[in-house]
Amino acid sequence: MVELFVDRYVYLFVLVLLSIGLYGMFAMRNLAKKLVGMTIFTTAIYLFFIEGSVKDGATAPIISPAVGVDAAGYVDPLPHLLILTAIVVGVGIVGVGLALLVRIYQAHGTLEENEVVARLSGSPRAGRRGHPLDEPAQATSAGEADGEAGA
Amino acid sequence: MILELDVLLFVILIVTAVLALKVRDLLAAVALLAAYSLFAALIFAGAVAVDVALVEAVLGAGVTGVLFIAAILTTSRRADVVDSSRRRWATLPVLAAFLALMIYASTGLPDKGDPEAPAHQGVAPVYLEDSLEDTETPNVVTALLADYRSQDTLGETLVIVTAALGAALVLRAREQEELG
Numbered sequence: 001m002v003e004l005f006v007d008r009y010v011y012l013f014v015l016v017l018l019s020i021g022l023y024g025m026f027a028m029r030n031l032a033k034k035l036v037g038m039t040i041f042t043t044a045i046y047l048f049f050i051e052g053s054v055k056d057g058a059t060a061p062i063i064s065p066a067v068g069v070d071a072a073g074y075v076d077p078l079p080h081l082l083i084l085t086a087i088v089v090g091v092g093i094v095g096v097g098l099a100l101l102v103r104i105y106q107a108h109g110t111l112e113e114n115e116v117v118a119r120l121s122g123s124p125r126a127g128r129r130g131h132p133l134d135e136p137a138q139a140t141s142a143g144e145a146d147g148e149a150g151a
Numbered sequence: 152m153i154l155e156l157d158v159l160l161f162v163i164l165i166v167t168a169v170l171a172l173k174v175r176d177l178l179a180a181v182a183l184l185a186a187y188s189l190f191a192a193l194i195f196a197g198a199v200a201v202d203v204a205l206v207e208a209v210l211g212a213g214v215t216g217v218l219f220i221a222a223i224l225t226t227s228r229r230a231d232v233v234d235s236s237r238r239r240w241a242t243l244p245v246l247a248a249f250l251a252l253m254i255y256a257s258t259g260l261p262d263k264g265d266p267e268a269p270a271h272q273g274v275a276p277v278y279l280e281d282s283l284e285d286t287e288t289p290n291v292v293t294a295l296l297a298d299y300r301s302q303d304t305l306g307e308t309l310v311i312v313t314a315a316l317g318a319a320l321v322l323r324a325r326e327q328e329e330l331g
Contacts, residue, residue: 006154007262013161015253019246020168026242030230032177032223036184039215040168043191046207047164050200055271056264060199061291063283071276072266077291078275080200081300084292085307087203091210091218092314098222099318105226112230 010051017044031104031111035097042090046083053079153197160194175230181219188212202292 005012021044024037053076061077063069101111108116164187171183188211195204261268282294296304 008257009158009161010263011254011257011260013158013165015250015257016165017168018253019250020165020172022249023242023246024172026245027239028172028230029238030177032219032226033172033180033230035219036171036180039184039211040171040187043188043207043211046203047191047194050195050198050203051263052260052268052270053200054198054264055266055268058199058266060201061279062201063279063289063291069280069283071279074279074291075199076271076275077278077295079270080203080292081295081303083200083203084206084296085303087206087210088307089310089314091214092311094215095218096314096317096321098218099321102222102225103321103324111227 010048014044014048014051017041017047029113031101031113031116034113035094035101038097039090039094042086042093046086049079049083049086053077157194157197160190160197163190164194177223177228177230178220180230181216181223184219185212185216188215202290 018041021037021039021041024040025034028034028037055072055075058073058075059067061074061080063074067073104116105111108119110116110119167183167187167190171180171187174180174183188207192204192207192212195201195207261270278295278299279291282291282299283289286294286298288294288298
């Protein structure tokens with residue numbers, strides 16, 4: 001049993017982290033919290049790949065005279081490269097997601113998903129948070145007036 | 152890697168992940184997320200993935216945290232309702248099914264640290280044995296990144312340019328609207 005745990009614990013922990021991330025994306029109402037869940041999920045995938053690159057008795061993939069050029073002496077470098085790329089792309093994804101988040105907040109004055117949905121469906125309960133952009137009639141007419149003045 | 156340390160770091164990861172989703176203050180959630188990324192970077196360093204550990208510490212903990220903080224400071228700091236109980240009960244069966252399926256699938260994966268694992272048999276030994284002669288770069292990850300798979304890296308920069316353009320356009324649309 002202990003041996004089984006020593007051999008397989010990485011999968012167990014990574015799957016728990018993946019589930020936490022998925023839960024964050026599915027069940028959270030706050031859109032920023034959904035992005036936090038997504039980051040947890042992607043980092044768990046990085047952990048899965050990097051732990052898969054480990055070889056017993058191997059060292060970092062930097063060729064040194066002490067170890068020679070025997071492949072068994074170094075860990076697998078390919079997952080390292082793939083995850084380097086994935087981390088950089090992951091930051092890009094988070095950046096676009098946060099830009100959309102800022103845009104949604106500017107348009108609706110809230111980051112709570114249910115309130116955004118209520119506002120989009122025109123529910124009278126929407127807009128109770130009192131954001132300056134919450135007066136659609138005035139805001140749009142002022143915007144149109146400015147636009148006409150500018151033209 | 153020392154087994155006990157690895158397990159301890161994984162437990163810390165799970166705790167910080169759960170807390171990051173539970174706290175109502177979004178800035179606290181971002182701080183916990185940065186801590187999560189840093190502990191993940193420690194696991195990478197323990198698995199002798201030194202380049203990945205550095206990049207995760209800088210980008211995962213640093214840049215992601217800065218982006219999150221900038222977005223939260225221009226929007227709202229509080230998360231009103233952490234989650235809805237109705238959706239929680241709808242999500243848990245899906246998660247249980249996901250977990251069961253993935254645990255079943257993971258039984259086919261090799262043991263941790265097995266040198267005979269199929270992933271280590273293909274092209275990786277060729278890279279390790281030939282890269283010093285081919286590229287005169289001792290760091291095999293660098294040789295892979297900038298030489299063997301440089302087109303991957305070119306595609307990655309394209310993705311980043313696209314992401315930056317997308318974010319800039321989304322934010323610029325707002326400014327134009329404000330100006331009228």
